[in-house]
Amino acid sequence: xRRLLATLAAVLSAALSVSVPATxxxxxxxxxxxxxxxxxxxxxxxxxADGRVxxxxxxxxxxxxxxxxxxxDVVSAAFASWEVVTSSTIAFGFQGTTGARERSARDGVNLxxxxxxxxxxxxxxxxxxxxxxxxxxxxxVDIVFGRGIAFSTSVSADPGxxxxxxxxxxxxxxxxxxxxxxxxxxxMVPFSDRGDAHQRTPESDDRIxxxxxxxxxxxxxxxxxxxxxxxxAGAPVFLSHVVVANVNGPIVxxxxxxxxxxxxxxxxxxxxxxVYAEPLDGPVAPGNVSGFRAGFGxxxxxxxxxxxx
Amino acid sequence: xxxxxxxxxxxxxGRLLLLLVVSxxxxxxxxxxxxxxxxxxEEMTGYATLVVRARxxxxxxxxxxxxxxxxxxxxxxxxxxxxxxxxVVTVRQLGGRIEDRxxxxxxxxxxxxxxxxxxxxxxxxxxxxGVVGLxxxxxxxxxxxxxxxxxxxxxxxxxxxxSGGVRPVTELLERVRGIVTQQGTR
Numbered sequence: 001x002r003r004l005l006a007t008l009a010a011v012l013s014a015a016l017s018v019s020v021p022a023t024x025x026x027x028x029x030x031x032x033x034x035x036x037x038x039x040x041x042x043x044x045x046x047x048x049a050d051g052r053v054x055x056x057x058x059x060x061x062x063x064x065x066x067x068x069x070x071x072x073d074v075v076s077a078a079f080a081s082w083e084v085v086t087s088s089t090i091a092f093g094f095q096g097t098t099g100a101r102e103r104s105a106r107d108g109v110n111l112x113x114x115x116x117x118x119x120x121x122x123x124x125x126x127x128x129x130x131x132x133x134x135x136x137x138x139x140x141v142d143i144v145f146g147r148g149i150a151f152s153t154s155v156s157a158d159p160g161x162x163x164x165x166x167x168x169x170x171x172x173x174x175x176x177x178x179x180x181x182x183x184x185x186x187x188m189v190p191f192s193d194r195g196d197a198h199q200r201t202p203e204s205d206d207r208i209x210x211x212x213x214x215x216x217x218x219x220x221x222x223x224x225x226x227x228x229x230x231x232x233a234g235a236p237v238f239l240s241h242v243v244v245a246n247v248n249g250p251i252v253x254x255x256x257x258x259x260x261x262x263x264x265x266x267x268x269x270x271x272x273x274x275v276y277a278e279p280l281d282g283p284v285a286p287g288n289v290s291g292f293r294a295g296f297g298x299x300x301x302x303x304x305x306x307x308x309x
Numbered sequence: 310x311x312x313x314x315x316x317x318x319x320x321x322x323g324r325l326l327l328l329l330v331v332s333x334x335x336x337x338x339x340x341x342x343x344x345x346x347x348x349x350x351e352e353m354t355g356y357a358t359l360v361v362r363a364r365x366x367x368x369x370x371x372x373x374x375x376x377x378x379x380x381x382x383x384x385x386x387x388x389x390x391x392x393x394x395x396x397v398v399t400v401r402q403l404g405g406r407i408e409d410r411x412x413x414x415x416x417x418x419x420x421x422x423x424x425x426x427x428x429x430x431x432x433x434x435x436x437x438x439g440v441v442g443l444x445x446x447x448x449x450x451x452x453x454x455x456x457x458x459x460x461x462x463x464x465x466x467x468x469x470x471x472s473g474g475v476r477p478v479t480e481l482l483e484r485v486r487g488i489v490t491q492q493g494t495r
Binding site for chain 2: 035041105106119120121122124128130132139179180190191
């Protein structure tokens with residue numbers, strides 16, 4: 001009973017703090033990677049040929065990649081998995097293979113490479129390098145897979161290897177401008193196991209992110225947003241993980257609070273939702289959303305538990 | 310009215326329980342990382358040649374001849390748990406800004422002067438060191454009222470840290486020293 005009362009007190013506290021209107025209207029969801037001006041990084045599709053973001057793949061592939069499909073087929077499937085999100089206009093254009101295997105930030109070539117010699121550090125499976133201007137317009141993005149990592153291209157996930165399609169789908173999410181998600185079932189969660197292929201298909205949180213960045217006609221008009229502010233005793237809470245769930249249970253989306261405690265989750269279909277806020281305390285931790293932190297500055301708040309609203 | 314209140318309360322409790330279940334389901338339980346292979350503390354310590362608590366002095370952004378933007382951050386070593394350092398270490402970090410070009414790698418920390426962190430470092434290029442596992446080997450230190458310097462540990466570190474949460478820095482560094490002794494690498 002004491003525990004229930006404590007929980008209810010927390011709920012009431014959260015209700016009071018969440019009901020305060022956001023003071024920062026552009027407190028973007030942490031799904032995005034903000035530029036130094038605090039705006040999301042994204043491609044300017046109208047200025048690209050056919051509205052598609054071009055990409056090439058390095059012809060050289062290390063001996064660490066095995067399986068029954070070609071790396072090109074697998075990476076193409078990863079790009080396609082985002083194109084089928086009907087509420088988003090994001091589209092990609094494959095431009096062929098290249099002899100280059102190392103990334104460059106100023107060649108304007110969006111390279112996917114499984115044969116790079118660059119060291120990403122011990123235990124790093126893949127990294128996506130996003131280059132933009134200060135206004136957030138992406139100009140060059142390269143995806144580098146770790147050398148020496150056992151990747152599988154097989155249709156059926158190989159329990160002894162990392163699933164290349166799942167990891168590529170996650171990296172393509174970065175390629176279009178998404179940050180890591182704190183939701184374990186999201187494609188953009190930074191964690192997976194050997195043989196785990198579930199990230200091959202973007203989930204609700206991922207699809208909403210892609211749709212808000214590149215909205216199809218009618219998407220924004222047909223959806224709404226939840227906004228509020230997370231505070232403890234009046235003090236703003238930075239980097240609180242704010243989760244939006246359907247009242248019947250399924251988690252729909254999540255975000256992080258900005259330095260002033262404000263949060264905003266867009267792209268929500270008309271429905272009844274519940275919101276809870278919790279510390280970003282791992283396995284997804286503040287370091288995993290460094291792009292978001294860097295865009296806003298400041299250090300995460302600590303010393304609080306989960307609040308429901 | 311009272312009956313209605315009870316009904317609301319029961320409905321609220323039901324929703325709360327449902328949410329607790331939903332949040333429990335949302336907790337990641339997997340052991341490896343997508344962009345980084347989440348490693349237990351023993352493995353991270355094994356990869357690292359140097360484990361220290363350090364404070365960032367500055368971070369310089371450079372552009373390599375082939376056009377790559379990257380950062381070199383200098384840290385003053387405050388305390389060692391594995392290996393020995395000369396007082397200041399230089400660490401390569403992914404990302405940075407030069408003129409109108411900004412490079413960011415999601416999941417790769419960038420330091421600012423004054424940042425207090427525990428670093429798991431490995432050789433990169435000469436005197437320049439790299440961070441083991443991007444964010445995994447970079448643990449920001451926060452000084453909490455009443456409890457001193459602490460770090461937020463990932464559950465994936467396993468062992469006594471399997472429950473995650475905020476732990477004293479001294480506990481983490483002592484655990485690393487214990488692992489070093491067990492591994493016989495010091």
